Every structure is written in C-alpha cells, then in structure tokens.
Amino acid sequence: MTDFAQYDGYKKDFDFYVGPAQPDGFRSGEFGDRLWADVSRILGTPFDGGTITPDDHNGYIYWFDNNDLSASLYSGPREPGSGALDQVPAILTVISRSENVASSELAERLYTGLTGADGYLVVVLADDGMPIAANFDIGDDW
Numbered sequence: 001m002t003d004f005a006q007y008d009g010y011k012k013d014f015d016f017y018v019g020p021a022q023p024d025g026f027r028s029g030e031f032g033d034r035l036w037a038d039v040s041r042i043l044g045t046p047f048d049g050g051t052i053t054p055d056d057h058n059g060y061i062y063w064f065d066n067n068d069l070s071a072s073l074y075s076g077p078r079e080p081g082s083g084a085l086d087q088v089p090a091i092l093t094v095i096s097r098s099e100n101v102a103s104s105e106l107a108e109r110l111y112t113g114l115t116g117a118d119g120y121l122v123v124v125l126a127d128d129g130m131p132i133a134a135n136f137d138i139g140d141d142w
Contacts, residue, residue: 004111004133007126008104013095014132016110017123019088023078028089032060032075035090035120039071040064042113043094043106047071068098069106084138088121 004014018035020026032052040047050064050071059076075090094110096103107124114120115135124133131138 004104004107004124005102007132008102013093013127014103014107015125015127016092016094016107016114017085017088017125018090018092018114019078019121021119021121023087026078026089028059028075028077029054032062032073032090035075035092036062036073038114038117039073039092039094039110042110043069043071045069065097068096068101070095070097084123084134084136087136088123 007014020031036047036050036052045064045066045068047064050062053061053063055061055074055076057076059074062071062073062075064071071092071094073090073092078089079086092110094103094106096106111122111124111133114122120135122133122135123131123138126132
C-alpha cells in the first residue's frame, strides 16, 4: 500500500487519473456516472446537491462539496495514444475540509476502493505531477 500521508500537507492535492480496464465502447458520460457513484460509495458520502455539467469537448464535469470535503471529476473522451495518461481520461480530485480527516486519508480510501473494484485503471499524481501510485505499469517516462 502507498503511504499517501508522506505527500500530504497544506494546499496539497492528490489527482487521480482513472480509466476503464476494458476500453471497448467507452463513453465519457457513462464512465463518469459510474465512477462518480463509486466515489460517493467509497467515501460514504451521498453526493446529493452535486452538479453534472457537459462541456464543449464531449466530456462531463462533476462537482460536490460540503463541510467535510470537496470532490471534482472531469470525465473526458479517450484520446488515441499509448502513454499511461492516454488510458485514463478521467481526472478526480477529492480534498478534505475536515480538521479530523486529512486529504491523504481520503486518497488512501479512494485508491483502495477504486483499485479493489473491478474495471478501473488508476494513476495517482502528487501536486507536483509525480506519480505516487498506480495499479498498472505506467513506465518510467515522466
């Protein structure tokens, strides 16, 4: 397991890049809806009152916030390419607003939940863009 706490700190986020393990028939809206529902379930927070907005590039923007956390997701179209980030078209960021729960704790919970669920490729980047966890081979070309 990755020790996300070592990357935690004031104004530091964890960016989750997520994609389908089986990309056949990929649709950004359907994928975003499923991922958004899984994130809500993993965090144990109903995203009631959140928003889902289509963008101009065949993608969808999801947003939710409350006193404990804020969550944003962009689920865009898959781009052709063989790089690691080409395989993970969704970008998810969850930030703790609680004094009792660090963002790293939410990141660990999300990583464990998403990689334990069938069907997701996951790469987590620290706020400086360096990869800190992945459940597939991302190579060394960073």
